[in-house]
Amino acid sequence: MRTSKAICGLLLFIGCVLSPWSQAGVVAGISVSDLTNPYFVTMVRSLRDELQTTFGDDVRLLVRSSAYNHPRQVRQLEEFVAEKVDLIFLVASDEYKIGPAVKNIVSQGTPIFAIDVRASGATATITTDNMQAGEIACEGLASGLKTQGNILIINGPQVSSVIERVEGCKLALKQYPHLVVISDSLNGTASIEGGLESMAYALQAYSQIDGVFAINDRTALGAEQAIVQANANTLIMSVDGSPAARDALIQKRKSWLGTATQFPDAMSKEAVKIAAHWLESQDDVDVDVDEMRTEVLIPTKLMTPNNAQSFTAW
Structure with missing residues (x-):
């Protein structure tokens, strides 16, 4: 894991907190579609809370909104890589257009977990059914x-x-x-x-x-x-x-x-659970990352x- 001091995220309500994950802080990024939508605000808050619960207090979460703009979202993913994040959570602006950028980043060792919307080439996908x-x-x-x-x-x-x-x-x-x-x-x-x-x-x-x-x-x-x-x-x-x-x-x-x-809370919790399992697996040389790709569908209620x-x- 990379060692870094906690730095407050881009949005004040997201906050930042200090954590003992292998004596280093986990750095994560999330790009969502629209932060004027309460659904995505809830998702990000839940993700932040679950990251803290899972990894402790030294979590740094970077937050971006793509506004359904594909080139803008590609730039955001590139910014996350430049920030040396350990994990990326992504609500894709376009499932297929984002594929080349996702596959390139994943191939370089940074996992991308698609939430709410599928993203071609993602490490795992967690969406509503x-x-x-x-x-x-x-x-x-x-x-x-x-x-x-x-x-x-x-x-x-x-x-x-x-x-x-x-x-x-x-x-x-x-x-x-x-x-x-x-x-x-x-x-x-x-x-x-x-x-x-x-x-x-x-x-x-x-x-x-x-x-x-x-x-x-x-x-x-x-x-x-x-x-x-x-x-x-x-x-x-x-x-x-x-x-x-x-x-x-x-x-x-x-x-x-x-x-x-x-249920955005359930989606965020499942995404962090899968991300944590992925991080733990990196110490196991026998694990086939491609075989770990998974898709989780969360049912709705009327x-x-x-x-x-x-x-x-x-």
């Missing part, structure tokens, strides 16, 4: 619509998590011949503003929209604003389980049917107005 999330969300949407009506899918950035949620949703809806997907091409950019803009456009473009599947809660919250403004009778199902969506469900706001809940109180907010 996004196919299952899309399936249970759209099963719930079908039930809420009594298996008939027009459905709008508000898509998002084409990362693996979003692609798989939409695939899972469509798979669930195929069972119901009287449910029609009128569009899946609108990109709500995974944001409130994007959800509002996409929904406002769709309400003008289509005469009847009975249900919406939004790829995350921020998109859904924006869509809700447009639905309220148009006084439309449209039901929403989403993915995330964010505090804002939980509040909407507890308040039984008119449009909200539910959200397939993600949050509805009937059970939202029982879920713990991020």
Whole structure:
């Protein structure tokens, strides 16, 4: 392990702490998609706490946000290598485009653990079971619509998590011949503003929209604003389980049917557990690193107005 003094991270809320891991401090980097999204803020906080629990207090965590910009994320990974990090955690801006950079860094001995989104060539992958999330969300949407009506899918950035949620949703809806997907091409950019803009456009473009599947809660919250403004009778199902969506469900706001809940704490804990095992294995000359590659899928649960109180907010 590299020896280094604890240096505070880039963001004040991440903090830094001092640790006895083989008498040296572990240095880690994490690049996420969007630090304006509470989901990723929770993920980073959980990762920091789990690193401290696992390795002790002398942990240095560098935090970057790619804003879904691929060249920017490549530069961030290169910066982590220049900082001589021991571990990199990555929420990829693009599963395949990031592959060459990931493979190059991993080949030089620095492991990269893909979390939330797959990254080609990563040492390990830990994500929500996004196919299952899309399936249970759209099963719930079908039930809420009594298996008939027009459905709008508000898509998002084409990362693996979003692609798989939409695939899972469509798979669930195929069972119901009287449910029609009128569009899946609108990109709500995974944001409130994007959800509002996409929904406002769709309400003008289509005469009847009975249900919406939004790829995350921020998109859904924006869509809700447009639905309220148009006084439309449209039901929403989403993915995330964010505090804002939980509040909407507890308040039984008119449009909200539910959200397939993600568990960023569980994802971070699993990622650090796998990373720690990887570090320990480096002392074993008989270990085949390629054979250690693994993928962990964390299942989701459907949050509805009937059970939202029982879920713990991020």
